[in-house]
Amino acid sequence: MHMVLGAHVSVAGGLKNACNSAENTGSTAIQIFTKSQLRWQAKELDLNEINAFKKCTAAQKLIVLSHLSYLVNLGSSDEDIKEKSLNAFINEIKRCGILGIKYLIFHPGSNKNLTEAETINKIAKNLNIILRKTKDFKNVILVIETTAGQGNQIGYKLEHIAEIINLLDNPERFGVCIDTCHIFAAGYDIRTQVFYNNFMENFDKIIGFNKLCAFHLNDSLKPFGSKIDRHAPIGKGYIGLDAFKLILKDKRLDNIPLIIETPGGDKEHKADLDILKSLS
Numbered sequence: 609m610h611m612v613l614g615a616h617v618s619v620a621g622g623l624k625n626a627c628n629s630a631e632n633t634g635s636t637a638i639q640i641f642t643k644s645q646l647r648w649q650a651k652e653l654d655l656n657e658i659n660a661f662k663k664c665t666a667a668q669k670l671i672v673l674s675h676l677s678y679l680v681n682l683g684s685s686d687e688d689i690k691e692k693s694l695n696a697f698i699n700e701i702k703r704c705g706i707l708g709i710k711y712l713i714f715h716p717g718s719n720k721n722l723t724e725a726e727t728i729n730k731i732a733k734n735l736n737i738i739l740r741k742t743k744d745f746k747n748v749i750l751v752i753e754t755t756a757g758q759g760n761q762i763g764y765k766l767e768h769i770a771e772i773i774n775l776l777d778n779p780e781r782f783g784v785c786i787d788t789c790h791i792f793a794a795g796y797d798i799r800t801q802v803f804y805n806n807f808m809e810n811f812d813k814i815i816g817f818n819k820l821c822a823f824h825l826n827d828s829l830k831p832f833g834s835k836i837d838r839h840a841p842i843g844k845g846y847i848g849l850d851a852f853k854l855i856l857k858d859k860r861l862d863n864i865p866l867i868i869e870t871p872g873g874d875k876e877h878k879a880d881l882d883i884l885k886s887l888s
């Protein structure tokens with residue numbers, strides 16, 4: 609099995625605890641928040657913590673993804689939020705570089721007072737500022753995640769993401785992450801072979817497979833097209849096991865990290881990952 613499969617794990621008590629969770633859950637890839645996702649400020653990384661994390665992830669051959677704080681909104685018209693968002697984003701790219709983390713996942717952003725086209729322009733403009741200020745960290749790939757479209761979020765259509773990438777000065781520094789719960793809530797069905805193939809062909813046409821860096825495998829607590837982002841355990845939501853089976857059997861995804869962000873801790877995540885492994 610060449611599947612790169614794992615969980616979003618906690619770093620409570622220190623970054624290197626992510627490696628314990630990787631072991632407990634049977635993950636070959638993990639996603640983490642390198643800092644509290646609910647605060648702007650990040651505690652400085654100390655050298656011991658950096659080295660311990662690099663050592664254990666290398667020993668376990670883990671592919672590591674970081675998820676940017678949910679507070680960051682590159683679409684905001686509020687100057688204070690914009691400044692904080694740019695700083696937090698740049699800071700996180702640097703932290704990823706220092707920690708040897710290859711992928712930084714982020715949501716594009718939202719703005720309730722602008723049109724989608726205007727918000728997309730604003731997001732791309734801010735990303736270009738970030739690119740200019742992080743030229744020394746080009747090995748960190750910035751990964752745009754598909755969204756459910758809740759609350760004016762950009763990214764619930766594949767075209768939004770393609771448009772953002774088209775406006776970037778360094779599109780080669782970007783990738784895309786498909787979240788199954790988000791696309792399903794956004795109105796892309798993947799529950800049958802035909803629907804799944806359609807979605808993947810659309811993705812290739814509109815964005816391109818070469819941009820696909822990661823998958824988030826989450827079932828959905830809310831029905832198809834609800835535009836609500838609520839994750840359910842694998843097989844316990846409206847998406848169901850058939851869709852996950854199609855993904856696990858898709859050879860094109862053999863080396864793409866597949867990460868669950870389902871409810872619970874290591875125990876629940878191991879159960880979800882075991883189900884996914886049984887499907888492949």
Ligand SMILES: [Zn+2]
Nearest residue numbers: 753787824869
């Ligand atoms: Zn996700």
Ligand SMILES: [Zn+2]
Nearest residue numbers: 789790837839
């Ligand atoms: Zn989500």
